[in-house]
Amino acid sequence: MSDACIIRQARLDELPRLTEIEIDAFATLAEALGVVREPHALPQDILxxxxxxxxxxxxxxxxxxxxxxLAAEEIAGTLYVIELDVCRDWQRRGVGRRLMSAAIEMARACRLRALTLTTERNVPFNAPFYESLGFVLPRAEAVPQFLQKKLDQEIEVGMDPERRVAMVLAL
Known part of the structure; x- marks a missing residue:
């Protein structure tokens, strides 16, 4: 299997495949967190x-x-990364990094001031990965209001508040 892949815009007929990728990738996250729960995926309307x-x-x-x-939305002058997933057969081959690099370039082309996201603090392919791209954990008082709201919503649906963090990459 080649490591070659291209980054491009998704097509409408690929949305079901993206759900499959997210569910497949969830197994790696669940293992890293040591949790057993049913995988979930973004609703199709978000995609x-x-x-x-x-x-x-x-x-x-x-x-x-x-x-x-990688699914994103523009919020408050930033590109908010909703979801980034790579199927297990392709993990640890630079695919996530290439998707994030493309998102950074997309945000710059749109003249946005930052990329933002929420993630797991201690999972190596989450917060530490984003830190390797230049993302930082803002001080609590510096977390943009919309991003704090995203964190609060995640905690409301059962995510661990000790593990969830907001991250920002200033452009």
Whole structure:
């Protein structure tokens, strides 16, 4: 299997495949967190909104089959990364980094001031990965209001407040 993949805009007919990727990738996260729970995926309407806004990227293999994706939305002058997933067969091969690099370039082209996201603090392929790209954990008082609201919503649905963090990459 080649490590080659291209980053491109997603297509409408690929949305079901992106759900498959997210569910597959969840197994790696669940293992890293030591949790047993049913995988969940973004609702199709969230993917569709990201697609319609031109903010849904896929990493496709040599056969143009999606193996990873990044969904984002523009909020308060930032590009908020809703979801980044890579199917297990393609993890640890630079696909997530390439998707994030493309998102950074997309945000710069749109003249946005930052990329923002929420993630798991201690999982190596979450917060430490984003730190390697230049993201920082803002002080509590410096977390943008919309980003704090995202964290609060995640905690309301059962995510651990000790593990969830907001991160920002200033552009």
């Amino acid at each position: 569709r909104e990201s697609l319609d806004a031109g903010l849904l990227l896929v990493a496709a293999d040599d056969d143009d089959w999606p193996v990873g994706f």
